[in-house]
Amino acid sequence: MLQANASVIIALLMGIAGIVYVKWQLKRVLSCDEGNETMRSIAAAIQEGASAFLSREYRVLAIFVAIVAAIIAAFLAWQTAVCFVVGAVASAGAGYLGMYVAVRSNVRTAAAASHGLHQGLRVAFGSGAIMGMSVVSFSLLGMTILFLIFSGSPEQLTYVTGFGFGASSIALFARVGGGIYTKAADVGADLVGKVEKGIPEDDPRNPAVIADNVGDNVGDVAGMGADLFESYSSSIIAAAALGASLGANSLAFIGLPFLIGAVGVLASLYGIYMVTAEDNWKIRQSTNPVLVLFNKFVTQIDETASLQALLDALRRSVWGASALIVVFSLLAVLLTGVSLNYWFVILVGLVAGNGIAYVTEYYTSYTEKPVKSIAEACQTGPATTIIQGTAVGMMSTVFPVLITAVAILVSIWLGHKADGSITAGLYAVALAGVGMLSTLGVTLATDAYGPVADNAGGIAEMSHLPEEVRQRTDALDSLGNTTAATGKGFAIGSAVLTALALLGAYITAAKIDSLSILAPTMLPGILIGAMLPFLFSAMTMSAVGKAAYNIVLEVRRQFQEIPGLMEGTGKPDYAACVGISTEGALKEMMIPGTMAVVVPLIVGFVLGKEALAGLLIGTTASGFLLAVMMANAGGAWDNAKKWIETGQYGGKGSDAHKAAVVGDTVGDPFKDTSGPSLNILIKLMSIVSLVFASAFGSGWLSF
């Protein structure tokens, strides 16, 4: 039977394998053609902006991490502080790498698209794969090394929870700050450029245009990556922590989530291979019977591939990886010697993740009824557009909630049947989360591909590439919109399972014996918890407005003070706008961010550990709903506009289109700032509670 250490070492090795792949793929992407002079200069500006953002952000982050690490070291243990720092660094590193390659792949994707749709896809997807595999590998590597170092003492897993807290803190900055940044730059650029100066979108004369392009990467690459880095790490940590209290066989239970992570790397690599493999590779032409089977399912992507074929290729890569997980996780369960029920639990997670992703796609795709109903409502003006979009967003919560509820119920039931305890049930919930995220390497690749294709389209537009190339980048971009919707579904679904798993781990760690709904502080805790996502969303939405206003002022200043800017002879100071967006975003996110860390601590110390459990339940439930609602309403408004732009209801410029633009603008902070930030809120609050679990008592209000 495979015990904890053996499983962890396998995971460590797979983490290293992932990094080897990342290095190889990185070299491959960077060796691609960078296109002509104009393209390179635009790309350079975006890269410069991204560096400016990262250097500013990491300076603030360093201070934050140092302060929190000191607090942890002082009040809990230095080992936890070390794990916290490692988690922060690993997450930041993965985010840095993902963004580094994304802002270099955009121009290469545009150049490759000159040779065909399939070449563009390979470059952009390769970039996404680097992000996906870095997230998974950095996370596995960090956790396994810390586990092996601090192994032997009984508190080992308590220390390692610090890793999740560190990852969570970075995610907070990346998601909230990034979300504010991207929408502030977007709105700021539009308000002065399009409205006041009358220059087109993506015009290089606009000083905020680069900040806008940087924003896409900041929000959708770095933000999404950090978000899922955290879900991935925390679901494994929560499962391991719960496994540790599962009695006799606990070492096998601790090892299993790591082992699933390890086989997930293999499965994801196969999925990525299914998209990026080229016909002239040796491995593609091998006659070895195993490799023939291995190659049998690989999609043929050549110059004749249609858009639909490419979408199918992306989908099949996820399905291929999932199929491998089904087999590999059975082996993992057999090897660790735990009940076969846990294999079913992993499958439940896998199915639930794909189910939620499917629902998300249904509600946000313009080939389906919900988006069309919004487009129809656009005919009677912006008010009905907003009402119908809100109704669609609210309606779209139904199936994700039912899927999650059933997944939790079945997981708890399977765990309970296998090992007869509530803890086993909670362990199963955590394991379902691990299962949902096991193919993260490839699902994140299909997701992080999107913004690269989006940027490539912008570069093609700005550098006036031939019509045919721009059509191809547009096609790649629209493909990215579909995968982005799916990715958001995964991010939310996994956040909920992770938060609940962390809640279970917290309850175990805080040694709460009976957690009655009727405990005096429970109902107030739940109510306050349910309120926090509303407060948090209100803050982040207002923050976008404030930050955008500062950018408007800066853009106006540059147009006034830089000679020849409007005529195209003066060079705008892109970095200034980037700096202001960054600064504004980081400043505006301090209050909501601090709130996420401080409120659980206040409630835990003042109202006690039971109230804190109530708080977490309330926040998770209402945060889940609000996040799904806002993300899907935003996505649906966006695509209703795109649907009208295909010529429906009068097409571009019609009254219906104007109403749709209002919907889209309202949806921007919904789907790119407030909604996704809630993923972090619910996880961060849970992990803060878990890390500080041992410090909470029964509160000042004891009965």
Place this chain on the structure above:
Amino acid sequence: MLQANASVIIALLMGIAGIVYVKWQLKRVLSCDEGNETMRSIAAAIQEGASAFLSREYRVLAIFVAIVAAIIAAFLAWQTAVCFVVGAVASAGAGYLGMYVAVRSNVRTAAAASHGLHQGLRVAFGSGAIMGMSVVSFSLLGMTILFLIFSGSPEQLTYVTGFGFGASSIALFARVGGGIYTKAADVGADLVGKVEKGIPEDDPRNPAVIADNVGDNVGDVAGMGADLFESYSSSIIAAAALGASLGANSLAFIGLPFLIGAVGVLASLYGIYMVTAEDNWKIRQSTNPVLVLFNKFVTQIDETASLQALLDALRRSVWGASALIVVFSLLAVLLTGVSLNYWFVILVGLVAGNGIAYVTEYYTSYTEKPVKSIAEACQTGPATTIIQGTAVGMMSTVFPVLITAVAILVSIWLGHKADGSITAGLYAVALAGVGMLSTLGVTLATDAYGPVADNAGGIAEMSHLPEEVRQRTDALDSLGNTTAATGKGFAIGSAVLTALALLGAYITAAKIDSLSILAPTMLPGILIGAMLPFLFSAMTMSAVGKAAYNIVLEVRRQFQEIPGLMEGTGKPDYAACVGISTEGALKEMMIPGTMAVVVPLIVGFVLGKEALAGLLIGTTASGFLLAVMMANAGGAWDNAKKWIETGQYGGKGSDAHKAAVVGDTVGDPFKDTSGPSLNILIKLMSIVSLVFASAFGSGWLSF
């Protein structure tokens, strides 16, 4: 010591006293001048429309009540079915009376306003007082009579819960149906009348104009009345049911909420007297020292009274009643011989109710920052208007939640300290709800006054009364908007306390011993419960759109088929539009309404009674937040528009005003349909669970 029966008999007598007052006030209001010919003919059309609505609605209701009563008689007990029918009839009766007088006071208010602001106020407030006192008296009378009939058997209180269920069912129709009705008529009238035909608002040629005016009464008088009828009845029932399980002294505990209701009638009558008293009354001129003190605080309302003086008069009437409650409830607590802690609990409820009302006013009044921030955002178009309004609505949830959480915490703590059990704590929560609603007679009067003044303004406008009179009715109307906001705060706050009290009663009645958060079905129950308000809101919002569409078709038909309608020589068929609005509203509310009744039953039977408790908690928490958010966002948008109409940011017709109109239109279904309907959803689900509590087992999924 006062025992249950004595307290109940006192409450019965006070109920009768209330009805005597209602009869007297009704005679007084109806004897007022009805104005000129034109005014009377407009009023007659509104009255005709209201009758048409009521006759249709009550036909559907009778079928619904009969079916549910049969189910209750078959599966539970015939006594419960009787109580259910009585509750439904009592609520419907109060609603009928309130609406009957409201549609007759509107024209009399307009006529009285010719003689002065204060005369208009007295008539409109008198109409509100009839609504307020009928709700309180009918409820007390119904409950006490049933209590006395079914007294003696141990199940007596279980039977009487049927009264709350009956009231709840009527409330569902009144709120959801009324909410859909009023907004469908509003939108339908505008779309054809203003947009297609170019005739002004409130033009008598528009066949839907009467439906629109009827709608105001349907939603804001009958809907609000039924909503609070239910809160009032259910909070008393829940307290009594919980009191019954409080051991030795249980008879005193059962009696106390009835006694508070009884003294509340007295206090409310004093509050109403403070506004309506005229100087030539004998009682006003009495030299009896008690009556001199009694008169000392009565506001002098004469022809010189300013608008601010009138607002103060309304506020002082609520404060005067509250002050009396402080004294009377101390007597009640001393008479029943329970711990003084329960007196504090009543005060907590009273303070919490006023606190929530104050916050609601702050967030929706255009003299305060939140509404001004929305008006400012209107300058940059409809999108920023919607974003800022949503942010304000979300932000406005913070204090109502904190106030409620503290009220619950303190109540549980006080109850627990007094009688050392969790049930005592829950009893205290229910009692806080009773305390919050103890002054309902007068708070509802200030609230139901609003739509009467609104209608009076419409009648004054349509019948071209002198400028001076219209200014007065406008002033009375704006006063009504302020009190309406306060009333909405009370409705939501009391709904939450009532729902939690009913939850407590359900848990006791279902004999759930340990209700752990970690029970396998609890988390899925909470998640599904939290989702229901989103689903419900999505349905009711879509319903408004569908019903409005049917009215558009009918109005178009009448303009085509009735000769001379546009020229003013043909008479429009108002009743047809009223009928279609009614039918549409009742049809569209069937699915969401049925859902509210059926889902708790399904969850209770399939997932078991623990999951049902989780479901109720989830629904209450997320329903509370969504209701506050939608009501306040809607109110804030409405007043942001009004603020701009005072000349800010370009005033009427400016781009900012156009953006504000979009916000106001989005806010309409938020604040008048979906938001208030959630009050009913959370209470109805709780009371259905309580009524069927004994029938639920541990579900099909036992572990």
